[in-house]
Amino acid sequence: EAGVAQSPRYKIIEKRQSVAFWCNPISGHATLYWYQQILGQGPKLLIQFQNNGVVDDSQLPKDRFSAERLKGVDSTLKIQPAKLEDSAVYLCASSLVEGGGYTEAFFGQGTRLTVV
Amino acid sequence: GEDVEQSLFLSVREGDSSVINCTYTDSSSTYLYWYKQEPGAGLQLLTYIFSNMDMKQDQRLTVLLNKKDKHLSLRIADTQTGDSAIYFCAESKGTGANNLFFGTGTRLTVIP
Numbered sequence: 001e002a003g004v005a006q007s008p009r010y011k012i013i014e015k016r017q018s019v020a021f022w023c024n025p026i027s028g029h030a031t032l033y034w035y036q037q038i039l040g041q042g043p044k045l046l047i048q049f050q051n052n053g054v055v056d057d058s059q060l061p062k063d064r065f066s067a068e069r070l071k072g073v074d075s076t077l078k079i080q081p082a083k084l085e086d087s088a089v090y091l092c093a094s095s096l097v098e099g100g101g102y103t104e105a106f107f108g109q110g111t112r113l114t115v116v
Numbered sequence: 117g118e119d120v121e122q123s124l125f126l127s128v129r130e131g132d133s134s135v136i137n138c139t140y141t142d143s144s145s146t147y148l149y150w151y152k153q154e155p156g157a158g159l160q161l162l163t164y165i166f167s168n169m170d171m172k173q174d175q176r177l178t179v180l181l182n183k184k185d186k187h188l189s190l191r192i193a194d195t196q197t198g199d200s201a202i203y204f205c206a207e208s209k210g211t212g213a214n215n216l217f218f219g220t221g222t223r224l225t226v227i228p
Contacts (some may be wrong), residue, residue: 004158042120042204042218043159055216091158105216107158 002026002065003041004108006092012114018080021111025073025094031055033105034067034077043091049075082115089113120219122205127225136222138155138205141186145207148181149216150190153202162190162203192224200226 005024013019019085025032031050035043045063047057051072060067065084069075079086089110119141128134140148149164165172165179165188173177178191192199205219 040220042206042220043216044218045215048215093159104161104164107160109156109158 004092004094004106006090006108006111008111010112010114011111012116013082015084015115016081018078019082019113020076020078021092021113022088023075023092023108025092026074026106028096028099028106029106030072031095031103032069032075033093033095034075035093035107037089037091037110040063041087044078079113082113084115087113087115118165120205120217121179121206122203122222124220125173125225128195129227130195130197132195134195134199134224134226135149136190136203138188138190138219139186140188140207140217140219141206141209142209142217143156143183143186144209147208148179148188149204149208150177150179150188151204151206151218153204153221155201155218156177162222195226196222197226197228200214200224 007022034046035047037043046060047067048055049069052069067077088110091110093105093107095105122138147164150162151159152162153159163174163177165181170181175194180189202221202223205223206216208216
């Protein structure tokens with residue numbers, strides 16, 4: 001079974017530039033998450049989708065971050081404009097539909113963003 | 117709000133047992149998890165425990181949960197060099213992967 005695919009693996013941009021990350025979840029997984037992991041910290045949830053709807057985006061800095069999952073499968077996360085403090089690994093995860101027992105989140109390898 | 121704390125570093129000799137500890141503050145947590153992160157890799161779920169359990173064993177891994185003290189531990193028996201990684205404790209209030217709150221991670225170094 002293919003895992004969660006993310007691209008690119010690495011990205012270096014200058015502050016105030018824009019950047020986009022792509023995620024392809026495991027086939028059949030309705031729930032998709034984007035996490036931000038700053039160096040030396042644990043991952044922090046940015047946004048959660050169920051199919052193409054947003055379930056939770058309370059931690060997403062909406063002035064500069066946006067995410068979409070238009071067809072309920074792939075997702076993109078965009079930062080515009082980037083700040084130095086956005087340097088982090090951006091992890092995508094997916095799981096089966098929530099509700100009714102335990103569901104495991106499967107994580108991709110992440111995209112390491114460096115803002116200079 | 118939620119707060120999950122872990123010590124940052126742990127070193128053990130190969131063949132010894134490792135014990136990684138975690139404390140959390142949210143008593144309404146439903147599931148507690150241990151994830152492993154190797155360099156350049158995503159997070160891999162090692163094991164989880166439901167909040168009404170106090171122990172779970174899975175091969176070399178033993179999870180102990182003290183709900184009264186909000187303390188979670190992961191014991192790795194016969195630690196191998198391949199166990200060197202960062203271990204994250206996480207909790208959620210949902211039925212599974214919903215809104216995981218992670219600790220800062222414990223870097224385990226296994227000395228040959």
